[in-house]
Amino acid sequence: xxxxxxxDDEPHVARVLRVSLAREGWSIEAAQDGxxxxxxxxxNPPDVMITDIQMxxxxxxxxxxxxxxxxxxxxxxxxxxxxxxARDQRAWAQALGGIEFLEKPVSPRRIAALLAQMLSxxxxxx
Numbered sequence: 479x480x481x482x483x484x485x486d487d488e489p490h491v492a493r494v495l496r497v498s499l500a501r502e503g504w505s506i507e508a509a510q511d512g513x514x515x516x517x518x519x520x521x522n523p524p525d526v527m528i529t530d531i532q533m534x535x536x537x538x539x540x541x542x543x544x545x546x547x548x549x550x551x552x553x554x555x556x557x558x559x560x561x562x563x564a565r566d567q568r569a570w571a572q573a574l575g576g577i578e579f580l581e582k583p584v585s586p587r588r589i590a591a592l593l594a595q596m597l598s599x600x601x602x603x604x
Contacts, residue, residue, distance in 0.1 A: 491559075
């Protein structure tokens with residue numbers, strides 16, 4: 479079973495994804511902020527991580543920077559959910575690499591399609 483770590487301070491986001499992605503063969507784990515996500519990743523890295531940007535404590539951008547520092551060859555892709563659409567707000571992600579943006583609101587169907595595409599053998603993240 480493929481594992482997805484959802485990092486969001488709104489518990490309903492993980493619940494919706496759990497319900498919609500379970501039939502696609504995904505196991506969903508949830509973290510409320512970046513610090514909790516780092517602990518979960520250290521214990522058992524996911525196949526893919528989806529994170530919100532704006533959260534109390536450690537937000538998504540800080541989490542991505544910390545993951546890059548700790549795991550320079552991070553073995554999983556990251557999807558960032560955000561309502562911040564300006565290109566200059568995304569430059570940090572391009573510099574880190576392996577990060578895709580999803581503009582809110584995002585449908586679970588769109589996420590399922592993107593996950594399938596990201597993990598297809600010819601698109602495997604290295």
